[in-house]
Amino acid sequence: xxxxxxxxxxxxxxxxxxxxxxxxxxxxxxAQRIRQMSGEVLQVGQSALxxxxxxxxxxxxxxxxxxxxxxxxxxxxxxxxxxxxKALDQEAAQWERLSAAISLIVRTV
Amino acid sequence: xxxxSKVRLRLRSLFFRDRMEQELDEELxxxxxxxxxxxxxxxMTEQDARAVALRSHVDIEQRKEECRDMRxxxxxxxxxxxxxxxxxxxxxxxxxxxxxxLVMALGIGANTxxxxxxxxxxxxxxxxxxxxxxxxLATVFKDTKFPVVSLPDFQDWRxxxxxxxxxxxxxxxxxxxxxxxxxxxIRVARISPELFRTLAIAPVIGRLFSDExxxxxxxxxxxxxxxxxxxxxxxxxxxxxxxxxxADQALTIVGVLPxxxxxxxxxxxWRPLDAVDxxxxxxSHSFFAIARLKPGARLEQAQTQLTSIAGRLAQHYPxxxxxxxxxxxxMRDDMVIEVRLTLYLLLGAVCLVLLIACANVATLLLAKxxxxxxxxxxxxxxxxxxxxxxxxxxxxxLLLALLAGGAGLIVAAVGLRALIALAPAGVPRxxxxxxxxxxxxxxxxxxxxxxxxxxLVPVLxxxxxxxxxxxxxxxxxxxxxxxxxxxxxxxxxxxxxxSVVLLAGAGLxxxxxxxxxxxxxxxxxxxxxxxxxxxxxxxxxxxxRARQFFKQLPSDFLSLPGVSAVGATMGxxxxxxxxxxxxxxxxxxxxxxxxxxxxxxxxTPGTFGxxxxxxxxxxxxxxxxAADAPYTAVINEALAxxxxxxxxPIGRSIFAGFDSFDKPMKIVGIVGDVRQWGxxxxxxxxx
Numbered sequence: 001x002x003x004x005x006x007x008x009x010x011x012x013x014x015x016x017x018x019x020x021x022x023x024x025x026x027x028x029x030x031a032q033r034i035r036q037m038s039g040e041v042l043q044v045g046q047s048a049l050x051x052x053x054x055x056x057x058x059x060x061x062x063x064x065x066x067x068x069x070x071x072x073x074x075x076x077x078x079x080x081x082x083x084x085x086k087a088l089d090q091e092a093a094q095w096e097r098l099s100a101a102i103s104l105i106v107r108t109v
Numbered sequence: 110x111x112x113x114s115k116v117r118l119r120l121r122s123l124f125f126r127d128r129m130e131q132e133l134d135e136e137l138x139x140x141x142x143x144x145x146x147x148x149x150x151x152x153m154t155e156q157d158a159r160a161v162a163l164r165s166h167v168d169i170e171q172r173k174e175e176c177r178d179m180r181x182x183x184x185x186x187x188x189x190x191x192x193x194x195x196x197x198x199x200x201x202x203x204x205x206x207x208x209x210x211l212v213m214a215l216g217i218g219a220n221t222x223x224x225x226x227x228x229x230x231x232x233x234x235x236x237x238x239x240x241x242x243x244x245x246l247a248t249v250f251k252d253t254k255f256p257v258v259s260l261p262d263f264q265d266w267r268x269x270x271x272x273x274x275x276x277x278x279x280x281x282x283x284x285x286x287x288x289x290x291x292x293x294x295i296r297v298a299r300i301s302p303e304l305f306r307t308l309a310i311a312p313v314i315g316r317l318f319s320d321e322x323x324x325x326x327x328x329x330x331x332x333x334x335x336x337x338x339x340x341x342x343x344x345x346x347x348x349x350x351x352x353x354x355x356a357d358q359a360l361t362i363v364g365v366l367p368x369x370x371x372x373x374x375x376x377x378x379w380r381p382l383d384a385v386d387x388x389x390x391x392x393s394h395s396f397f398a399i400a401r402l403k404p405g406a407r408l409e410q411a412q413t414q415l416t417s418i419a420g421r422l423a424q425h426y427p428x429x430x431x432x433x434x435x436x437x438x439x440m441r442d443d444m445v446i447e448v449r450l451t452l453y454l455l456l457g458a459v460c461l462v463l464l465i466a467c468a469n470v471a472t473l474l475l476a477k478x479x480x481x482x483x484x485x486x487x488x489x490x491x492x493x494x495x496x497x498x499x500x501x502x503x504x505x506x507l508l509l510a511l512l513a514g515g516a517g518l519i520v521a522a523v524g525l526r527a528l529i530a531l532a533p534a535g536v537p538r539x540x541x542x543x544x545x546x547x548x549x550x551x552x553x554x555x556x557x558x559x560x561x562x563x564x565l566v567p568v569l570x571x572x573x574x575x576x577x578x579x580x581x582x583x584x585x586x587x588x589x590x591x592x593x594x595x596x597x598x599x600x601x602x603x604x605x606x607x608s609v610v611l612l613a614g615a616g617l618x619x620x621x622x623x624x625x626x627x628x629x630x631x632x633x634x635x636x637x638x639x640x641x642x643x644x645x646x647x648x649x650x651x652x653x654r655a656r657q658f659f660k661q662l663p664s665d666f667l668s669l670p671g672v673s674a675v676g677a678t679m680g681x682x683x684x685x686x687x688x689x690x691x692x693x694x695x696x697x698x699x700x701x702x703x704x705x706x707x708x709x710x711x712x713t714p715g716t717f718g719x720x721x722x723x724x725x726x727x728x729x730x731x732x733x734x735a736a737d738a739p740y741t742a743v744i745n746e747a748l749a750x751x752x753x754x755x756x757x758p759i760g761r762s763i764f765a766g767f768d769s770f771d772k773p774m775k776i777v778g779i780v781g782d783v784r785q786w787g788x789x790x791x792x793x794x795x796x
Binding site for chain 2: 026027028031046047050051054066069071073074075076
């Protein structure tokens, strides 16, 4: 497996929430989507993805359900909950602020 | 996130372990297979792809562990494992386990027992509604508080104050009561109408006294306690209207009071104040009084009001009420004020015992930890984090402490019974003491605290183990440096310090106990038996018969084999029945409140001899000193010294409130002093 790019702690949560905000997805698909959307830059490995998913479920932001996947196998699909949607908005806003701030510094110096 | 769904998820993780595990496995495996499919699609042979996947298979187990961590499963899991491991550890060394548990059980048990008493006596609210609102009223004379009041004073306080919703007075005495065929001494309380309203008590069956019964006083109505109802009337509802005889009066039972209610002083029968009570003068303080504060009224306000009323009374009745005031005190404070310090001292002492026990067990654990150095080092070497090892050690301590707590409860149950049996009479509310929820919580808390205390010692030790050193020592036992020694030294020093304090305290206590036991009582209590008798005496005929009976009684006893001397007295030593003022030679025109006091007692000829009280001068009473002869008196040395300094009291006259105030009693003898109030009080003047 390719070495995952280091992500700022907590950023992965944001990426996962954002990814499944569109539709319910299973873990594999989430990893694929993140890779594609980031132009192959961000590679999320199992070691980061699943603990993060389980933590998010434990804190009630996402909800899991077993369903049949696109290749006709049973897979665990994750959906955003109401609380998760609120958290996503907050995290996204925070990320905007943070990245804008960092950009400001990086560009001016 | 709603708490409920969080809890639900947690519980699911706990109780559906197998399903969770299976799902986790399936989920991760699905990912793996998709990965393989993708690699094949990218052009790798299936075999190569599988090889890659297999390598990463090892990872799966680790992934799972990480996921479990995230679900918070490991905390519970590890704790359970720690506990199982701790139990195994204790089983492996049963001698150590039993010793440690026993030592701690003694400490915890002693603490629990004493705390039960503190809880029952000092902390638990009284069993009345809004007990904080109930106050006791006491007479203050020259800045000294006496817990008694006089009826006229009480009536003035009641009528003139506005801060109380009810105020009641009462007195109680052991009286011979007869229900059915048995007669026995029962605590009978005579009460003013408002007592039950003050305490907010209602009868379980029947009714309280009617106004009529209260007013006439001699109307023959009685209320009985729940336990008396159960034991003497079988709890039958037909008890209402039945009779109970007190002395020679038949009282009709009109009601039964709730279970557990025995106020005042374990009373079983209540009756209204009688006609005699109502005629007692203002200077006669024969009653106790309580009152309930009105909602919103504060104790200080009530006190101010009472003080000003007392001031007015002092102006109106200077003879009896000069320098007399009144004080209101919260009832519970008033009840326990004398025992509070003792109880807290006792609690402090058993705390020290517990600390010593803790120090002992800590030493034991430290010795054990030293011999476990290798084990701990190995666990650390194969990857146990420090926190994990500390948790393991603390779990062992906690297990020990909880076992000890359980055993301690047994010790406490036995100890509590012993405490109640051994305690001096007169500790209020002691009988109500039980091991209740609060005591259980206390025991549990103490156990947990103890485990923290003695568990920290091996932890401190273990966290300093040098892995390298420990593993290199092939012999298995390591002699590690000064640190653990210093720890042990500190423990021993603390232990000795506690022990010395405790021993010194206990020694002092024993010394005062011995001193108290060796006090010269003024009489010889050995081989003296005490009996109590009373007869109904109403009307002249009854009085004559009673007199005949009592006259006959001593000689009847004297004829019994083994009896060498017989006497009869109104108040045997240690049980003062009466006291009051006395006057020498002649009565003053007006009775003032600053008259000197003496203890009164009525005795038969021969009583001094039977009790071994020495006759110093003059003579004992004789059979001729009867009611129809001129009155005679014997006084004690204390009175002789006080009233007749440098003079001969024999032949002088003394007046006191026995049968009549106005007849002089001729002093015929002087006897030695007796400590009338018990060994701890000085002898007082006595007639």
